[in-house]
Amino acid sequence: MAVNTDFIGRTYPPTAPYAVSRAKIREFAEAVGATDPVHTDVEAARAAGHADVIATPTFAVMIGQQCDAQYVADPEAGVDYSRVVHGEQRFIHHRPMVAGDEITGTLTIDSIRQAGGHSMVTMRSELNTLAGAPVATSLSTIVVRGGE
């Protein structure tokens, strides 16, 4: 089944809030070898001007992928997940994500392009606080390999 181009421009409802915790920030920072104490030490983070420990630059992928799952799992979208490869990823940080944030993501399908028998889908998730303040934008492009 081909990827359904009717989904271009479609926006999904905001996801359930993701509570950003000190423990997950620490685990994620350790897993990517980040040693800046602003990820693990509240005093160091406050001394650097942050409200609490801050997430590493790619932490937001966990929330972005929760957003993306809504599209990928939508049977009408025509995405065969066993043929999906992560092609590109970009984060734009409007401010550091900080422990205590409650983040909700709103997914929009920005584009679906065909190239070399494959489909490239770019998903944009706007990650905001519950009050609607922008925190980060995640742009994720998946490649859905064409069938033989």
Added chain:
Amino acid sequence: MTRRAFADVSVGDALPETTVHITRATLVQYAGASLDRNPIHWDERFAQSVGLPDVIAHGMFTMGAAATTVEDWAGDAGAVVELGTRFTKPVVVSYDEGADVVYGGKVTALDEQTRQATLEVSATCGEDKVLGRCTARVQLA
């Protein structure tokens, strides 16, 4: 750490080269932390059953380690305002040898108005460029 000053940075400045050694333990730790538990990243029988030569690293691990090199250069993790990449080649992580990814990069542009630097980041494993068009934008002091 202290945030790097705009006045101290020039176009062409190089990021220090760093090597990240990846083993199966690295990938299991990243799988647990990130909740990306796809077995192609830790189970070689499964990886080979879907046509891969061996276990491969999470692309998002390779990108996350690139982010670490950028925040270390910036001197403040909160200074990384944008980071993007293409995933061009997988990092194959063998049981015995693991894999080494070498990170580097350079400053390609400076904006006096915003005091931001644009960096081009490189990540190579053996002969393979594993991240393509990897760029970061950093807010300097």
